[in-house]
Amino acid sequence: xxxxxxxxxxxxxxxxxxxxxxxxxxxLLASRIPVSTTRxxxxxxxxxxxxxxxxxxxxxxxxxxxxxSVLPASTTSVRYVLGSAETLPFADGSFDAVTMTxxxxxxxxxxxxxxxxxxxxxxxxxxxxxYGRFGGWRDLAHEVRDVVTHRVLSRRMRAWEAPTAxxxxxxxxxxxxxxxxxxxxxxxYRRLPMWRxxxxxxxxxxxxx
Numbered sequence: 001x002x003x004x005x006x007x008x009x010x011x012x013x014x015x016x017x018x019x020x021x022x023x024x025x026x027x028l029l030a031s032r033i034p035v036s037t038t039r040x041x042x043x044x045x046x047x048x049x050x051x052x053x054x055x056x057x058x059x060x061x062x063x064x065x066x067x068x069s070v071l072p073a074s075t076t077s078v079r080y081v082l083g084s085a086e087t088l089p090f091a092d093g094s095f096d097a098v099t100m101t102x103x104x105x106x107x108x109x110x111x112x113x114x115x116x117x118x119x120x121x122x123x124x125x126x127x128x129x130x131y132g133r134f135g136g137w138r139d140l141a142h143e144v145r146d147v148v149t150h151r152v153l154s155r156r157m158r159a160w161e162a163p164t165a166x167x168x169x170x171x172x173x174x175x176x177x178x179x180x181x182x183x184x185x186x187x188x189y190r191r192l193p194m195w196r197x198x199x200x201x202x203x204x205x206x207x208x209x
Contacts, residue, residue, distance in 0.1 A: 014053070019157035021150070021194045022101050022129065023049065028192075029127050030054050032200060033097050037125075041095040043085050043116060044103035046070050046164040051078045054099075062095075064088065070164055085112040093121040100128045104176070105169040113183045123205035126184070131195045135172030142173070142191055149193035173197065 015023035030053060033040065038059055042051050045063030047070050055061040055077040064083040065071050071080045083089040085100070085107050098116045116126050134143065171179065177189045180199045187201035 013157065015160075016156070017158050018049070018160040019154075020160050020162065021196060022162070023160070024153070024157075024194065025129055025192065025196060025198070026050055026053055028198070029099055029101070029129060032125065032127055033099075034125065037096040039095045039121075040097045040099070041088075041090070041116075041119060043088070043098060043100045043112070044106070045080065046162055048072050048078060048080060049162070050099065050101060051080075062090075067165065086115060088115045088119050090119045092118055094119045096121055096124045098124070098126045100126075100130070102130055104128065104130045105132075105171070106165065106167050109171070109176070109179055110183050113180065117184065117201070117203065120203040122203055124203045126187075126199075126201045126203070128180070128199040130176065130197055130199075131169055132171055132173035132176045132197065133169045135174055139173055145193055146195045150195075153194070 013019065013024070014027060026049070029050070033054060040054060040059060040061045042061070042063045045051050045065050048063050051061050051063040061078045062081060063071070063078060064081045064085075066082070066084050068082055071082060074080050081089065085103050098120050100112070100116060104112055113128070120126055173191065176197060180187050180189055184199070184201040187199055190198045192198055
């Protein structure tokens with residue numbers, strides 16, 4: 001079963017003091033990771049915020065990033081590794097879950113998704129949070145929703161800027177959706193408020209073949 005979102009009993013967002021458009025969705029990502037997951041890889045982990053959020057005593061968490069200046073020291077709960085999303089330094093089927101937050105627009109997205117799928121064990125889950133470029137009038141309704149949602153939520157959150165590289169997306173929202181469907185057949189694509197999408201894909205299990 002998916003894990004329950006980690007929201008405090010008071011109803012306060014877990015990242016109310018360290019909030020941005022990515023950390024806002026970390027509880028959603030965590031909720032999609034099955035409780036049975038014992039090996040998790042976070043690709044493009046940066047300084048490790050999501051790794052620490054989903055780590056527990058029953059789970060091995062590995063964060064990988066290409067930038068050594070942002071990688072923290074490994075701990076008993078999280079191991080951090082220097083590496084590229086396009087050539088992950090792990091064997092096939094090494095992880096039960098793979099997550100990626102704002103990675104695909106920095107790399108060759110097809111290669112990165114293929115690598116994530118390669119290291120995912122049968123039955124495992126891949127979750128990709130990212131964003132796309134405005135593609136014209138078809139995106140207008142989403143754009144309005146994004147602006148309104150941001151203005152409402154940002155009034156009660158403390159904005160936080162992660163010390164990671166930033167880049168604008170070259171692919172439109174529709175191009176991202178098409179690429180994900182082509183690379184990961186049967187994946188789902190959801191457009192989320194505040195300029196984000198979520199792609200979810202399950203590696204076929206041996207019983208499905």
